[in-house]
Amino acid sequence: xxVVSQHPSWVICKSGTxxxxxxxxxxxxxxxMFWYRQFPKQxxxxxxxxxxxxxxxxxxxxEKDKFLINHASLTLSTLTVTSAHPEDxxxxxxxxxxxxxxxxxxxxxxxxxxxxx
Amino acid sequence: QQPVQSPQAVILREGEDAVINCSSSKALxxxxxxxxxxxxxxxxxxxxxxxxxQKGHEKISASxxxxxxxxxxxxxxSQLSYSGTYFCGTDEGSNYKLTFGKGTLxxxxx
Numbered sequence: 286x287x288v289v290s291q292h293p294s295w296v297i298c299k300s301g302t303x304x305x306x307x308x309x310x311x312x313x314x315x316x317x318m319f320w321y322r323q324f325p326k327q328x329x330x331x332x333x334x335x336x337x338x339x340x341x342x343x344x345x346x347x348e349k350d351k352f353l354i355n356h357a358s359l360t361l362s363t364l365t366v367t368s369a370h371p372e373d374x375x376x377x378x379x380x381x382x383x384x385x386x387x388x389x390x391x392x393x394x395x396x397x398x399x400x401x402x
Numbered sequence: 403q404q405p406v407q408s409p410q411a412v413i414l415r416e417g418e419d420a421v422i423n424c425s426s427s428k429a430l431x432x433x434x435x436x437x438x439x440x441x442x443x444x445x446x447x448x449x450x451x452x453x454x455x456q457k458g459h460e461k462i463s464a465s466x467x468x469x470x471x472x473x474x475x476x477x478x479x480s481q482l483s484y485s486g487t488y489f490c491g492t493d494e495g496s497n498y499k500l501t502f503g504k505g506t507l508x509x510x511x512x
Binding site for chain 2: 328331378394395
């Protein structure tokens, strides 16, 4: 498996401010990381695929100028929510592709809970 | 395409069994099962790749049908710690992007 951390675990901010969330792969060099958003009692919705050294690939309906992703190294990807609004309040989770035996799957970070006032 | 999970919720007494299903309209490359406890990130349970595959141990196991369109997760002799929301994540094209079902909320009571 892979050990993934996220920082911060909780953030409360005022409407209009920008918030940066870090995702670190602690024991594995990850060329690909994924960013998900989860609203209460709902499923995990993939927002974007973060690729080390190149531009992120965004899912349909996700604004790339609002959710900026930077994958600057093999162990760190950041998601910046720009000009956050109350409707951006959610649980943001990143994941890393790693191996379970010889099979590849995703391991999730602990998540970041964002509350925009 | 989002897979369909059933049931949406199930309540068990400790020691009872449960089956959670995950269905797709297309043949899948793989199915990944996760459990998420309230306020926490999903935890990987198992992955199925081959049609007709069954894997896991006697308490928690899963199957993948021959057509690779349906997977089932079997929870046997449930324990209190099994409570949580179970998600299946499906990969249609071996690009390692997963699409998750809406989840099945499992509650195990004493």
